Amino acid sequence: MPGGQRKPKLAVWKFTSCDGCQLSLLDLEEHLLAIVGRVEIAYFLEASRATVRGPYDISLVEGSISTPHEAELIKEVRKQSRFLVAIGACATAGGIQALRNFADVRAFVDIVYAHPEYIRTLREARPIADYVTVDFELRGCPISRYQLLELISAYLHGRQPSIPTYSVCAECKRKGVVCVLVSQGVPCLGPVTQAGCNALCPTYRRGCYGCFGPMESPNPLSLGRRFETLGVPPADIIRLYRTFNAFAPAFREGSEHYEQTSSHAHD
Amino acid sequence: MRPDLSAMDTLPPSPGSTVAFEKTALDILIATLRQRGYTVVGPTVRDDAIVYDEIGGVTDLPIGYVDEQEAGTYRLRRWEKDTFFAYTVGPYAWKKFLYPPEERLWEVRRENGTLRFTEAPLPTEQYAFIGVRSCELAAIRIQDRIFTGGPYVDPRYQARRERLFILAVNCTRAGNTCFCASVGSGPQAEGPYDIALTELDEVFIAHVGSVLGGQILAEVPHRPATEEERAAAAERVQATARTMRRALDTTDLRDLLFNHQEHPHWEDVATRCLACTNCTLVCPTCFCFSVEDLTDLQGESAWRVRRWDSCFSQAFTYTAGRPARQSIASRYRQWLTHKLAGWVDQFGVLGCVGCGRCITWCPAQIDITEEVARLREQPPQTERSPS
Incomplete structure (x- = not known):
């Protein structure tokens, strides 16, 4: 100690x-x-x-x-x-x-x-x-x-802190929150975002804004493709990845990918 | 035909018998269970989905609702019929009651210079599950084997399970992500259940599965089911199997997985897989947990909690300073290989019951039946395995 x-x-x-x-x-x-x-x-x-x-x-x-x-x-x-x-x-x-x-x-x-x-x-x-x-x-x-x-x-007390690095989804599922992405088609950053908020936004039927930053093994491009199938325009996907943790490498990868592929990147 | 409910049997229907009762009389059945001290849990609408939660009577059931499910998509809608059980399975399996997401196992306190350990009291819940589907019964059978089958019995699971009352429901409609028929777990309910219902237009056909089930049914106005009703009930369940669109080809499945560990398709899945843990947490058979020891600030007490864990988390394989399975490809391969191959060696059955939850609730729309089909298509290649 x-x-x-x-x-x-x-x-x-x-x-x-x-x-x-x-x-x-x-x-x-x-x-x-x-x-x-x-x-x-x-x-x-x-x-x-x-x-x-x-x-x-x-x-x-x-x-x-x-x-x-x-x-x-x-x-x-x-x-x-x-x-x-x-x-x-x-x-x-x-x-x-x-x-x-x-x-x-x-x-x-x-x-x-x-x-x-x-x-x-x-x-x-x-x-x-x-x-x-x-x-x-x-x-x-x-x-x-x-x-x-x-x-x-x-x-x-000289012990490991219990601070998980997996996704927000694990908190939603343990808490019994119904997935807003699957049940409502709401773009939610939960699958690429680190847990810790106890799934605050999805609990209130909002998509996760990613304020805890990328989880341990994020796949921002796959989630971006899912947002595309939900009809989210590339400019909005850029905005989703560019909020509180815009410069975190994984979220940056997500937004820069759509900046390169989108003509609306600088609006 | 109109059921004649005036000639009610005086003796409780015996196990193996089949009776009919008015659909609204399900309310009496639920009330009877509540009077007997059961916490009655059943399907109910919450947050745009059908979840299992405590119910007070039939008015809490999703009457007139159906669900539409596809990979990564779930939508609830009303339809023109007043059906009680036309929907299929929702996001949360019954395991959240028998094996809760988080439980305190024991705690220790400093008292007069010594440490006093106290085991968490055994659960006292007495659940009655209303509307357990055949795939979910198969999952309960599997978790029974996992938690109570071997030499090391989980006393917390066992305590809840022993007191459990199960009212099963045979599926009269297949969801788009269902594939129970292909893995032999439905849509006809097999035990253990106390009562199994099949919904017809006017009545429920109830098959008595246990003495207790008969005793509960004795409180509900009923009559023997007619030959035609029994045939109609059987036909509805068979029609469900016939209209099931998805299938998992189980031919040599165990060997397919074990022989395809170096297959390039794992890397293909990894480009889509989010490693978000959703598939494992909605799966009714997945049972992995982690235990953590926590302390209070003063150092006066500490306690151990058990939480649902997932083979998709890094910490799951954290050994000697790093996670053994670093890549998403290696984690997806582990999940599928355990579920469809290792599980067979370990527990004597497939780990998949075909409920389709991992397909519907995958944000990335990954479909277990499709991934297995892709593994079958391409010959295995000798490549470095994902690490």
């Missing part, structure tokens, strides 16, 4: 992100007292200005690396962290801001900012693992607070 008698120090870091994932820690309301009884929340600016110096036993890292400053800062976070966990779609795949990776970010900057010369940004928003070694990833937009609790529990 890491830490011995001393409580492990936990830090929460933010890069380019909306803060939703780190708020999942605060959302664990009924477990918060138990958590602070077992870990020292040493650095968590969203919760407290009071900070404790590193090094830290566990770092939860939210957000993508999108600026030159962040590209430097993440190296420092890595140095200060024994066990570094990337949390959420931004940190694990670049997030929704990685949509710019498919376009020219300078053109956006020129349109959006009155003084583009002040903006220092990288051409691509990228996941944490592209810059430093990541020890574990929690997927989702936002992450599942239950998976976060499970990860902290597993870390404290």
Whole structure:
């Protein structure tokens, strides 16, 4: 068990992100007292200005690396962290801001900012693992607070976390949800998306949006062909693969395939 | 002809006998089971499909509904007849009751410096299944063998199974993905059941399968079935077999699979297969599970859960630092080879009962009957096996 008698120090870091994932820690309301009884929340600016110096036993890292400053800062976070966990779609795949990776970010900057010369940004928003070694990833937009609790529990007791990497379909089937793709013809990314949300969208009769990113052995082209037989136009298949995890390799493969075959790719 | 229900037998119908009763009287049968303490589970409409769930009476049944199934497609619609059981099987097999998707097996707590282990109490559910089809009975027979047949009996399955009441229904309509007739598991229900119904226009023809089934039927106004009714019931079931469109050719099936392990067709399937696990989880015979040990945050308690697993997941073969079956081709090959070949050696029967669920509920529209046909077409080739 890491830490011995001393409580492990936990830090929460933010890069380019909306803060939703780190708020999942605060959302664990009924477990918060138990958590602070077992870990020292040493650095968590969203919760407290009071900070404790590193090094830290566990770092939860939210957000993508999108600026030159962040590209430097993440190296420092890595140095200060024994066990570094990337949390959420931004940190694990670049997030929704990685949509710019498919376009020219300078053109956006020129349109959006009155003084583009002040903006220092990288051409691509990228996941944490592209810059430093990541020890574990929690997927989702936002992450599942239950998976976060499970990860902290597993870390404290030195066991493997129970965080499956198979598809959302397994969760639908265990839960007794009727498949929306088969029963309604709704395009659903569940078969190529990693479980962890407890099949949230299909439970409410919506197709999966893929916010947990690609599952362990994704076949995005086969699912794309199925969407085609359902009458989904190529431009819409591109949009399905280009949301929260657009830059994750498998979803990128899916969207780029239809970009190459579609004349509507840039609408 | 109108049934005469005035001359009701006083003695319960004995096993092997065949009686007729008004279709609406099924409500009395369900009420009788509920009065006897059964949780009555049967087909009902939920979320655009027919699922098995607790029912209170015939009004919960999908009366007047039929399903239309194709590879990767399921649609429910009403038709002009007030049929009780004209639909075929839905997404969820009965295994979700006898072998639930997730169960806690035991837990351990720290108490006064020692560890106290507690086995999860044995299940106490007493289910009555209404509307079990012949393919599903075949699947229950197979899972009986798996969970209770060998030297290691699963006490949780056994506890639920021993108290189970089964009202079977002979299929009077074949679904487009059905192929039970070709694998010898239907459409005529074979035991074990307590009662088996065949639906005619006016009445149900009930075959008594057990003493208990007769006792339950004794509470329902009934009369002996006429010769014509029995013939009509048999003809409806035979017509179902005749109109079944799909078939799985079982000739030398075991050897076909074992001799085609290097066949290039596995890679062809892999371009379509999503490895999403749907086929295995809807399959009424697939029984694989994983066990996981979990802890609470404080380290005061830990527990072991058993969950449905699938040979399509990577973790299924995680050994010595990596999954043994990395490619989708190797996983699909494993599933089909176990189901249609290894299963025969292991349990003495095919692992497939022809219910067609793996065809209907495959998002990629993969058809087990079609894949086997393709394996038969092409001669085996010596190539490196998928890893």
